[in-house]
Amino acid sequence: xxxxDFIQLLQGADVDKVKAQMTNNAExxxxxxxxxxxxxxxxxxEPKSKMVGAEEVNNWPLSLPIQKKIVQxxxxxxxxxxxxxxxxxxxxxxxxxxxxxxxxxxxMNSKLLNLMTKYYSETEAVIMFVPYRDSSATNEDLTIPNxxxxxxxxxxxxxxxxxxxxxxxTLNAWARGYLVKTGSNQNIEHLDVETxxxxxxxxxxxxxxxxxxKPNIAGKLSMVLFTQDYWDSYDVDPLIERREVLTSGKAxxxxxxxxxxxxxxxxIKNLPEVKKAxxxxxxxxxxxxxxxxxxxxxxxxxEEREDLKELINYFTDxxxxxxxxxxxxxxxxxxxxxxxxxxxxxxxxxxxxxIEELFDRMMxxxxxxxxxxxxxxxxxxxxxASLKIKFEFTSPLPENEADLIDMLNAATGGKxxxxxxxxxxxxxxxxxxxxxxxxxxxxxxxTFDE
Numbered sequence: 001x002x003x004x005d006f007i008q009l010l011q012g013a014d015v016d017k018v019k020a021q022m023t024n025n026a027e028x029x030x031x032x033x034x035x036x037x038x039x040x041x042x043x044x045x046e047p048k049s050k051m052v053g054a055e056e057v058n059n060w061p062l063s064l065p066i067q068k069k070i071v072q073x074x075x076x077x078x079x080x081x082x083x084x085x086x087x088x089x090x091x092x093x094x095x096x097x098x099x100x101x102x103x104x105x106x107x108m109n110s111k112l113l114n115l116m117t118k119y120y121s122e123t124e125a126v127i128m129f130v131p132y133r134d135s136s137a138t139n140e141d142l143t144i145p146n147x148x149x150x151x152x153x154x155x156x157x158x159x160x161x162x163x164x165x166x167x168x169x170t171l172n173a174w175a176r177g178y179l180v181k182t183g184s185n186q187n188i189e190h191l192d193v194e195t196x197x198x199x200x201x202x203x204x205x206x207x208x209x210x211x212x213x214k215p216n217i218a219g220k221l222s223m224v225l226f227t228q229d230y231w232d233s234y235d236v237d238p239l240i241e242r243r244e245v246l247t248s249g250k251a252x253x254x255x256x257x258x259x260x261x262x263x264x265x266x267x268i269k270n271l272p273e274v275k276k277a278x279x280x281x282x283x284x285x286x287x288x289x290x291x292x293x294x295x296x297x298x299x300x301x302x303e304e305r306e307d308l309k310e311l312i313n314y315f316t317d318x319x320x321x322x323x324x325x326x327x328x329x330x331x332x333x334x335x336x337x338x339x340x341x342x343x344x345x346x347x348x349x350x351x352x353x354x355i356e357e358l359f360d361r362m363m364x365x366x367x368x369x370x371x372x373x374x375x376x377x378x379x380x381x382x383x384x385a386s387l388k389i390k391f392e393f394t395s396p397l398p399e400n401e402a403d404l405i406d407m408l409n410a411a412t413g414g415k416x417x418x419x420x421x422x423x424x425x426x427x428x429x430x431x432x433x434x435x436x437x438x439x440x441x442x443x444x445x446x447t448f449d450e
Contacts, residue, residue, distance in 0.1 A: 003166060006173070010200050013211045015191055022162035022175060025227070029122045029155040032231035035240075036121040038065040043244045060251035066240045066312060067121070067233040073318045074232055075116045076396050077341075077348040078355065082109045084392035095383035098370055099363075105134075106150050116355075118154040120232040126153040126161055126174070128223040129365055131373050145373045148366065162193075163225055172196065174223055196220050217372050224362045228354075236312045243308045246301060261292040317347035341397060352393055359391050 001021050009018045034040040046061035085103070087096045111127065118125035131145035153159050153176050160177035175193040180203075182188055189204040196219060201212045216222075233240070266287025272279030281289050313320055319341050338345065367384045374380050408417045424440055425433025 003172060006164065007195070010193060010195070010198075010211075013202065013209045015202050015204075015209045018175075018193065019162060019191075022164045022173070024160060024162050025124055026155060026160060028229075029124055032121065032123050033156060035231065035233060035237050036067045036071065038063040038068070041244060042241060043248060058252075058255060060248050060255070062244060062248045062251060064240065064244050064247065066243070067231075067237070070233045070236075070312075070316045070318050071117060071121045073344060074120050074316075074347065074351070075113060077344045078351055078393065079109075079112045079116050080396040081394040083112070083359075084394060086390040086392055087387070088390050089386050089388040092383040092387040095367075095380055095387040096389070098374075098380060099366060099387070099389065102148060102366060102370060105147065108150070111150055111152060115152045115226065118152060118156065119226040119228070122155055123229065123231050124155070124161060124225075124227045126176070126223050126225055127151070127362065128153055128176070129369055130222065131217060131369060147373060148369045161225075162191075171221060171225065174221060174225065194221055194223070218365075218369055219372070220365075220368060222365050222369055224358055224365060226358060233316060236315050239308050239312050239315075243305060243312070246305050246308070250301065262289060263292040264289050314343075317343040319344050337397060338395075345395060348393070348395075356391060363389055363391075 006018070006021055009021065038044065041063040043061045044063040047059055048061065049056050050059045051057075085096075085100060087093070115125055115127050127150055129148050129150045132147050132149040133145045134147050153161060155161070158178065162175040162177065163171060164173045166172045173193060173195045175191055177189070177191045179187040180190055191202040191209075193200040193202070194216060197216055199214050199216050201214075202209050204210075262281075264281070264283070264287070267284040268287060269282035269284065272281060283289065309320075312318070367387060371381050371384050405417075409415075421437050424430075424437040427433065427436065430436040
């Protein structure tokens with residue numbers, strides 16, 4: 001369908017046909033979430049208990065949230081530590097400051113953690129940006145926004161994502177479907193459609209769609225679509241299912257055979273009383289007593305569980321955070337720690353190939369909207385056009401400054417490599433490094449060279 005025909009459907013409020021002309025991956029996302037949420041795993045659908053003769057016993061259908069741990073590790077190594085913004089252009093200080101302030105106001109670090117979690121667990125998420133009016137806006141026109149806000153859209157938050165590409169593969173429209181509960185406890189269906197020129201807000205009242213429109217001041221789509229074909233744990237979901245079966249089976253076997261069973265053969269004269277400290281079983285001459293153990297290879301089951309754990313971690317590049325693995329870190333050098341987590345670091349680097357491109361797109365959306373909500377600031381508009389920002393991803397692993405300082409000292413023959421002023425400013429015990437340095441100078445501490 002051509003774009004003009006799609007616009008006619010929007011103008012005619014034919015929402016069902018509008019949805020039919022857009023891509024929606026709800027089926028794939030729901031399947032991904034069925035693996036991510038442990039309470040939806042196949043084993044969790046088994047009965048919690050079953051009858052053995054006349055007795056009801058626990059069936060132990062134990063689901064393990066391993067998929068959640070895999071996603072948490074992926075996200076932590078990618079954006080767990082706040083991404084640094086680096087200004088690469090010159091003469092754009094004001095624009096860079098405005099962008100930095102906007103990101104802080106939007107709590108972008110936490111938004112990115114949420115966005116990446118949705119992306120890797122559900123395969124699809126959107127971050128949308130909208131003009132916003134805060135308390136510092138002018139009172140002359142109450143309809144004029146002065147800043148921007150953002151929101152993460154995902155299926156797990158009860159929202160549906162629709163989008164449409166043109167014949168050249170360019171995204172030209174997207175929509176967000178959601179429900180709003182009214183005061184009378186009714187759920188009203190909504191669909192917001194954004195095109196480059198117009199924003200359509202549909203709502204379904206008494207079975208009919210009503211529409212409100214407003215111009216899109218951005219002049220382009222103010223969103224970034226994150227989508228992929230497979231979720232993060234896709235390759236190891238069968239291994240996780242097998243691990244759950246083994247763990248549940250072990251729990252059932254422990255209930256049945258975990259406690260010692262005394263097997264008595266022959267004629268028994270007397271059994272010991274429960275309350276007596278010393279218990280003696282009186283038996284005839286040819287009678288015997290022995291504990292009954294299950295005839296099964298416990299070691300083989302344990303080996304399979306450990307093998308599954310190793311395979312799951314290996315194929316998803318997920319570090320082993322077990323206590324046994326962490327015990328040795330305290331005596332390990334910084335480089336050795338990096339090598340221990342090297343597969344997770346490599347996975348993070350591979351993920352950046354896609355993520356950096358999408359983050360660049362996100363930055364262009366932010367810059368464009370900030371110009372639109374500050375139209376009277378011509379200096380800002382000029383600088384935003386020239387502003388170039390680079391994203392620097394940092395590892396969540398502890399930084400080993402000691403090795404770097406030793407290397408610098410060796411390279412300079414033991415001479416100072418950091419000024420006293422900068423060292424005073426970097427002291428983690430002070431909140432204001434510059435103020436701390438001024439106080440130190442005023443106190444005229446004798447250890448400072450005058």
